[in-house]
Amino acid sequence: MPDVDSPTLDSTEPTKKPQPGLGLVGVALILPVLSGVLLCFAPTFAFAIGISAANVISTAALVAIDAKRLGRIDLKGRQRESAGLLFVGMCLMWIVVYPVAFFRRSAFASPNLGFVSLFVALFFAAGPFIPSLVIPPSLPLCTSAEVAQTLEQVIRSAPVGAIVKSIDGHRELNYDPIASVRLGECLAHTDSGDIPLRFMVEWQDRAKGLFQVRLSEPELPLCTTRHVKRILEQVIRSTLVGATVKSIDGHREVGYNRGATVRRGECVAHTDSGDIPIRFIVEWQDREKGLLRVRIPDSPD
Numbered sequence: 001m002p003d004v005d006s007p008t009l010d011s012t013e014p015t016k017k018p019q020p021g022l023g024l025v026g027v028a029l030i031l032p033v034l035s036g037v038l039l040c041f042a043p044t045f046a047f048a049i050g051i052s053a054a055n056v057i058s059t060a061a062l063v064a065i066d067a068k069r070l071g072r073i074d075l076k077g078r079q080r081e082s083a084g085l086l087f088v089g090m091c092l093m094w095i096v097v098y099p100v101a102f103f104r105r106s107a108f109a110s111p112n113l114g115f116v117s118l119f120v121a122l123f124f125a126a127g128p129f130i131p132s133l134v135i136p137p138s139l140p141l142c143t144s145a146e147v148a149q150t151l152e153q154v155i156r157s158a159p160v161g162a163i164v165k166s167i168d169g170h171r172e173l174n175y176d177p178i179a180s181v182r183l184g185e186c187l188a189h190t191d192s193g194d195i196p197l198r199f200m201v202e203w204q205d206r207a208k209g210l211f212q213v214r215l216s217e218p219e220l221p222l223c224t225t226r227h228v229k230r231i232l233e234q235v236i237r238s239t240l241v242g243a244t245v246k247s248i249d250g251h252r253e254v255g256y257n258r259g260a261t262v263r264r265g266e267c268v269a270h271t272d273s274g275d276i277p278i279r280f281i282v283e284w285q286d287r288e289k290g291l292l293r294v295r296i297p298d299s300p301d
Contacts (some may be wrong), residue, residue: 026061026103028059028063029116031055032120034129035054035124037127039124040128058092061087063101063235066082067086067101067104070109077109078107079292080107089101093161094121095125095290096121098102099121102117103117137206137209139183139201140201141172142171142184142185142201143171143172143184147184147201148167148170151167151170151184154213155197155215158289159288159289160288164189164195165191166189167186168187168189172184173198179202182200182201183216184198184199193225193226193227195221195227197290198217199213200214201214220263220283220292221250223253223263223264223282224265228292229248229263230268231293233248233281235270235280235296236248236278236296244271246271247269248269249267250268251267254279261283262282262283263282264280264282265279265280265281266280279296280294280295281296281297283295
């Protein structure tokens with residue numbers, strides 16, 4: 001009996017290409033989210049640039065490798081962009097080409113991650129701005145550059161500003177978290193000496209991140225400061241005993257009347273005939289202008 005070949009039935013369904021897993025694209029979706037979180041807390045602009053560059057290059061490489069594995073002919077037989085073109089496009093315009101690459105991938109394999117990639121791209125782009133939207137702005141420190149710049153403008157516009165040559169020595173003295181007020185101090189250098197100036201940093205419009213700096217009343221310098229010593233020596237030299245004085249030292253403060261804003265001090269004047277203890281007073285001549293006066297109580301004003 002002759003052998004009868006069995007009929008061969010050809011399948012009419014198109015042969016499906018094996019679909020790569022989601023490992024590479026999964027990582028490419030996670031990296032921008034992690035980078036966006038890091039950008040929320042980036043301490044410097046250079047650090048933020050480094051994070052952004054690393055994210056762009058790494059995700060571009062991962063998506064390009066995945067596209068290379070999928071090929072250029074999609075499930076409908078259409079020729080799509082090459083992996084190299086996707087990589088270059090993401091390096092040049094990441095925010096646009098990144099989601100486009102995921103929508104392209106949906107034509108080769110499922111699931112469709114295009115809309116997920118849109119959300120991821122927007123989160124990464126908004127990373128640097130999220131803290132300002134979620135976390136209320138903090139009042140700048142008294143030692144910050146922006147406060148120092150604003151303070152100098154305030155001092156230059158004040159009466160004392162006409163005699164000020166330079167300003168430095170910024171430091172923070174206190175912070176009231178309830179009132180949101182910082183108290184600071186700086187030194188204003190003039191031809192006649194240094195003037196300590198106290199200032200306050202407070203909110204002008206916290207919602208907009210606007211702050212203001214204003215001067216508080218200047219503190220009366222100590223009896224032992226260089227400025228007071230210089231004025232005191234001029235006062236002593238102008239008295240009768242001043243002609244015999246060889247040197248002056250031993251400056252110390254013996255009392256301070258806060259209510260009257262008067263400091264009392266003492267020093268020693270050395271002469272050929274012996275040492276003479278001299279008591280003196282430090283008080284304001286014009287507090288608003290930061291001008292002080294040093295006098296010897298027994299001498300005429």
